Amino acid sequence: MKTGFIGLGNVGGKLAGSLIRNGTGLMVHDLNPDFVAAKVAGGAVDGGSPAAMIQACDAVITCLPSPAASAAVVEEMLPHMGPGKIWMEMSTTDEAEVKRLGEAAIARGAAAVDCPVSGGCHRADTGNISIYAGCDRATFDRILPLLTLMGRRVLHTGPLGSASVLKVMTNYLATANLLTLCEALTVMKAAGMDLATTFEAISVSSGTSFVHETESQLILSGSRDVNFTMDLVQKDIGLFQKLADLHHVPLEISPLIIEMMRDGQKRFGERAQSDRMIERLEEATGLEIRAPGFPLELIDTEPEERGYEVTPTH
Structure with a gap:
């Protein structure tokens, strides 16, 4: 699956890094050219623009700081969406907004997933973060191999929008x-x-x-x-x-x-x-809440492992 990633900030940059590290052919885009250059140096391809990326890729992932930022990107991609294309929203966003944009993509024959992550930047960096995915089961099965490269535990939460809730x-x-x-x-x-x-x-x-x-x-x-x-x-x-x-x-x-x-x-x-x-x-x-011996940054010490689907036990 040819994949694009838009939004290379604190979380997105680490998720994109996991895809590159695990051999995914990845196109990338960000408003910060330095973020793009760093990923290109690591083996990614500069995607140029959201419109160009959705045309070239099977799936495009967005990981952006606000619902408005995601809307701007998706609206640029929408005219080029159609059967076989997947929009994957990994931002933390509003249920109504992800459903509005996702339904617009689905109306054009594409598929849409909200798949936010949980577990901290240090686990995003090692591919050990958890991922929720809201979409129909057929789409989930299609993207699961991709999600398991970015996260350790992947939970199918139900229909589009449920993961964001x-x-x-x-x-x-x-x-x-x-x-x-x-x-x-x-x-x-x-x-x-x-x-x-x-x-x-x-x-x-x-x-x-x-x-x-x-x-x-x-x-x-x-x-x-x-x-x-x-x-x-x-x-x-x-x-x-x-x-x-x-x-x-x-x-x-x-x-x-x-x-x-x-x-x-x-x-x-x-x-x-x-x-x-x-x-x-x-x-x-007037108190100082500090103690010696604690780390200045979080580092995930768990070894990276291929992720898997988590199924509810009750």
């Missing part, structure tokens, strides 16, 4: 976990607990989580660089709140999280790293 939910949970960890670590420091011991206590407890195992380390090392910025967090948790409003679910925690993140952006910048939320509490208390 689940993805914004997981990002909401991750954000809530980040903020509660910031509070937990600060309270433990104020109570005189050793923070390295605190980290281990959480790790072996019912309170542990993926976010703790990864981002708590970056908080304690002082790096606070998780390769995920506050504007992206706001987009994702905003999409979750929009989903709740659409279905008339009166949430209480979600609006508070949105307001807390908005305050973080005012203090540290719209695109500040999300782990800098700990600094709100450092400023409020």
Whole structure:
């Protein structure tokens, strides 16, 4: 399957790298020419434009920072879509928007998939990230070999749009976990607990989580660089709140999280790293939430393995 990849940022660049590393003939495109040049140096081909890529490729993947960016790219590709072509949306995006654009592609005889990823940039870099895929089963079977080159665990979530619904939910949970960890670590420091011991206590407890195992380390090392910025967090948790409003679910925690993140952006910048939320509490208390021995960056130490489809057990 001749494949194109549009959007070579923090996540997209790593996913595209997995395809290149595993021998996929890949065309690439990004508004940043340096990103394109780096992938071309690694063996990819400069795709030139979205329109040229959809004409030359069987499948074109988009991994872009906003629904508006994806819409602009897909609308450029639409006139050239037809039978045999597949648009694969790997951005975290709005269900209604991915369905609108996907249905436009399907109306032209093409196929569409929303297939966002979850698990952090460090796992995207090694092909060990998880991938959701929303599409009909025939399309899923067609793209599964491609997805298993980019991710370890691949879940078929149902029809087009279902993967995007689940993805914004997981990002909401991750954000809530980040903020509660910031509070937990600060309270433990104020109570005189050793923070390295605190980290281990959480790790072996019912309170542990993926976010703790990864981002708590970056908080304690002082790096606070998780390769995920506050504007992206706001987009994702905003999409979750929009989903709740659409279905008339009166949430209480979600609006508070949105307001807390908005305050973080005012203090540290719209695109500040999300782990800098700990600094709100450092400023409020005068405490330093750091401990020696923690890494400045996350590195996935699991060996890369070919991915596989995950099937629900219940």
